[in-house]
Amino acid sequence: MSDDPVLFGLYVPPHPHPLLAPEQNKGWGELRAAYDECRRRIEESEADVIIVYSTTWPSIVGHQFQVQPEPEWVHVDDDFHFLGSMPYKFKMDVEFGNAYRDAAESRGLHARTVAYHGFPIDTGSVVALSLLNPDNRIPACIVSSNMYSNRSETIVLGKAARDALKAQGKKAVIVAVSSLSNRMFTKHVEPQDDRIHSAKDEDWNQKILEFFEDGRLEDLSQLSRDIHGQIRVQKVVAYKPAWWMAATMGQHNNYDGEVMAYAALHGSGGAVIQLTPSKGSVGDKEFDEDDVEIYRGDRNVLVTAAGDMQAPGGVDGPLDEAERPEEDEEGWRNPVEVIDDLYDEYGSTVISHAGGALGAAAGAAIAGPVGGVAASIVAKKTVGKMMSKDGAIIAEDAPSAVGAYPHARRMGNLLFISGVGPRNPEDNRIPGGPIEDGDGNPLNYDIEAQTEACIENIRIILEACEADLSNVIDVTTFLVDMKRDFEGYNKVYAKHFEEIQATRTTLAIQALPTPIAVEMKVIAKAP
Amino acid sequence: MTKGEIVLGCLAPHPPHLVYAENPDENEPVSEGGWEALRWGYARLARKLKTIDYDALVILTPHWQTYIGTHFLGCDAFKSLSVDPIFPNLFRYHYDLKVDVELSEKMCEIAGEAGIITKMMRNPDFRVDYGTITSCHLLNPDWDKPIVTVSSNRNRHYYSVEVMNEQAQALGRACRKAIEESGKRVVLIASHSLSHRHFTTEAPLPEDMSREHIYNHSQYVWDMKVIDLMRDGKMQEFIDLMPEFTEQTMAETEGGGLTWMMAAMGMPSYPAEIYGYQSVIGTGNVVACWDPNEETRELVL
Ligand SMILES: [Fe+2]
Secondary structure, eight states: OOOOSEEEEEEEOOOSHHHHOGGGOHHHHHHHHHHHHHHHHHHHSOOSEEEEEEEEEEESSSEEEEOOSSOEEEEOOSSOGGGOOEEEEOOBOHHHHHHHHHHHHHTTOOEEEEOOTTOOOOHHHHHHHHHHOTTOOSOEEEEEEESSOOHHHHHHHHHHHHHHHHHHTOOEEEEEEOOSSOOOOSSOOOGGGOOOSOHHHHHHHHHHHHHHHTTOHHHHHHTHHHHHHHHOOSSSSSOOHHHHHHHHTTSSSOEEEEEEEEEEETTEEEEEEEEEEOSOSSOOOOOSSOOOSSOOOOOOTTOOTTOOOOOGGGSSOOOOGGGSOOOBTTBOOOHHHHHHHHHHHHTHHHHTSOHHHHHHHHHHHHOTTHHHHHHHHHHHHHTTTOTTSOEEEOOTTSOOOSSSOOSEEEETTEEEEOOBOOOOTTTOOOTTOOSBOTTSOBOOOOHHHHHHHHHHHHHHHHHHTTOOGGGEEEEEEEESOHHHHHHHHHHHHHHHHTTTOOEEEEEEOSOOSSSOSEEEEEEEEOO | OOOOEEEEEEEOOOOHHHHHHHOOTTBOSOOOOOOHHHHHHHHHHHHHHHTSOOSEEEEEEEEEEESSSEEEEOSSEEEEEEEOSSOTTTOEEEEEEEBOHHHHHHHHHHHHHTTOOEEEEOOTTOOOOHHHHHHHHHHOTTOOSOEEEEEEETHHHHTOHHHHHHHHHHHHHHHHHHHHHHTOEEEEEEOOOSSOOOOSSOOSSTTOGGGOOOSOHHHHHHHHHHHHHHHTTOHHHHHHHHHHHHHHHTOGGGGSHHHHHHHHTTOOOSOOEEEEEEEETTEEEEEEEEOOOTTTOOOOO
């Protein structure tokens, strides 16, 4: 059996017609039959949990996870109340819901669980769970779709589902509840007259179905923005279900796709589709949009007052407005001003605190997550102001540290540079590629590109210390795969250091803190 | 039969925070208070309402969202628990309300005759939206008058704010005609905030007022601009500006409430009574009313 935590994925429509009125229209009946077939397939599967992402559950304050153990209510749809009521009693996997929330939080999302009697579970989730799991044989988890969230948050939300499944050793069937085209008729339509709203919607729906049938889920995910612009009524900022589904299912195109039914639901495109991970399919293509592992916060394009609040290396995203520190009598203050004051007051005392300690010191003075931002601003201000003294140095253009340490420290006539890897300081990406993917599967990477980037980062740090590579006296290099990489590394090294003739030690080690193959640390002569 | 009339129009925002902060018996969560500027303003408007003779409250709410025309509540009574899907930690309210079905049917009928797509909502299991519950609780905590809820057609999403603005005006004119034909004295409620960009995180203590402020300055400037128009009695000008205002501040006016109410009241050219302005989780909220009766109209703020 495959060790993929997702057994298969389903894409199903949110409208209540297949549940409440399958007999009134042939297409609605076909959707119902497909729903019923999915129910049988779930029953026969080894699934421990059903995870539902519903586009009809919008949230605003982050993402929400339903963990009421047995939510029970009689639901009525806002538009289709005349089709009847939907009484339900579901069983939630509380343990999994909590784990999913935790996983989402660890990936930078704001997340919370809800467990309240009478919480209004949305039409899409009610329809899907009522039809797919009527006897509650398998516990479920329902996650909301944040109104403002875009691609990165949604991808990360999908990855967090995988994290939680792996952490709990569970197998899941995942369900994206969404229409294809979602343009409904704005007037009442007799059931027998239902059809897809327009020829354009029909064309696009057929295109999407073709992709699904070919198992090209990641390609669909990459097409989401086009789909949103072409056939979605603009209720929310983006068409997200393909992003969530692709991320939850591992972001590739190797699935067996089956379109089990497709029909109009009051003008919108309703489809029941199954995707099962497989070995052979169309395979991966080159993708337009980058992957994302951790959500680093809103870009806050609407905020202008606080100016540049982006920490270098993206350690701390810009502050959400609600996370601003408590106001003192002077009210909210720009971190830059606070740091100016700190600097004037403490001068080199502050400077002698490095990295995380520096952040903590500044953070204590202005409270909350501003600390991280403050640290980097302190760092920027200290650069170039203290070369005559011993102390810590943070290079504003170098990759951010992964712990509480500065990039460099001067002691007497020597500069000690912390071990540095190849991460690009602008965006944290690894030139030459990471050595493994998020699931720990090895990837093919370019050691020469990594070594080149590593030496460039050393040069940037030395420059912040008003030195350069020619000042280097001693080099220690760590490689995670000596056999594979020594030759490539040695070649690039020679290019830069042949003339300099520093002493050198090269070690093979088991792992480095990020998925990189090489790290170097140097001692240099202070200028 | 005497001709019916609109005796007051209220702009009544519905952040559940206000009910939460007040700790009424009907609401399960308990708070330490908060958002007093709005709550005190609301209390004063509620006192004014007590002095007015009226038969029913008619409310247009953006939290009953319909794509297939405009729907009207059509059962005599509803009794249930309203839980806010966004802030379930703040709002779990036990309501028990009466509906003026006769008036509701009349509005549905006249709007239909005016070419507007309409439907009566007759399902007794239907849960009344939390916008209705919040605004009505704050304006009339005794719940001693019947209400009619009018759904918010999503024409703004389906088409544009301009289309919303036109269709909501047509609906407003039809509702006025229906009210006049009904012979009833009616209070209208547009249930919504002004600028509506929310914070996406919440303070650990939701009522921690040191964390409350407008989401950004441009929202504030827009809110003040339109409040000035209200104070100056320039509602036609505000309604004309509605598309820009709504788009730039993501305003909840997108649901059509204020446009509908102003059209029903004939685009007032007299000053609104302003009862209070405050932000709630970053959104801009004003409590205001339009009193067509010159004798009772006051300068409040
Ligand atoms: Fe609202």
